[in-house]
Amino acid sequence: MKGFFIGLSKLTLGVAIALILLSMAGVATARYFMGRLSVLPPKPLYGDEMPTESEAAPEATPEGAPEAAPEPTPAVEPPPEPALEPGTYEAVVVQPIGLVMREGPGVEFPQVGGVDVNEAVVVLEEPADQDWVKVQVVSNGQEGWVKAGNTRRAE
Template sequence: MFTNLLKFILGVILAIAILTGSGVAVALYFMNRAFMPPPKPLFANDTPALKEEAPPATEVSSASTPKPTPTPTPTPTDELPPGAYQGRVTWPQGLSVRAEPNMDAERVAGVGANEEVIVLEESQDKNWQKIRTAGKQEGWVKIGNTERVE
């Protein structure tokens, strides 16, 4: 009878240990999943990370084809309004561009990290900057997330 009681107590202790261990394992799994950063968002104007391979070049005689003359393309700095300057996004996750200078405003675009923008003006409270993206989209971002490019 003593051995049966010992087996029962040992079984209860073993069951509690197994349930506790599996509960801790499940909790750690979900905690690790909850604290993983989300993947970086991709926008339509993003450049692909992998470059596509160019098709093999065909042999063409240079005497029969005319060479194109390069035309100078205007740089974005040529069309800057007064007081505006070139800037670069410094926030590593990129920025949300908003329609108005507040956090509740509609999100109209996004800019990636290290993307060049044109800083047009600052809000009166000096908390927001109005920018123009490479896609000519204008909107507001929090100040301190861009730096001036010389």
């Protein structure tokens, strides 16, 4: 009987130690992954955001050598804005999900493109019924009809 209690106590102690080790391993694993996930990846760069060679690795000048003056960059003038025709005005898309442009004023017409939120458009035509408006996207010149009330006159 004494051997039975000793064996039972060894079994209980072994199971308890195993559970403690497993829980500690689980906590360590969880802390490792939480630490890895808390570090944000570097911001991706697209198109114009890519650093040039001169920005990426500045050249070291030897001591005592005079530093060369930076070359002046020519001022880039923005293209002149075209004058709007009478009856047209500039607007901004205010629909949070953007707009679908169609070939004509109605859902029965096929889609020709889309306009993102806060994108500049020129309202070309507002029919009397005020259900649809004809717009031209400023960035690419695409024209189409969008549901009225989803644009706001630009200041």
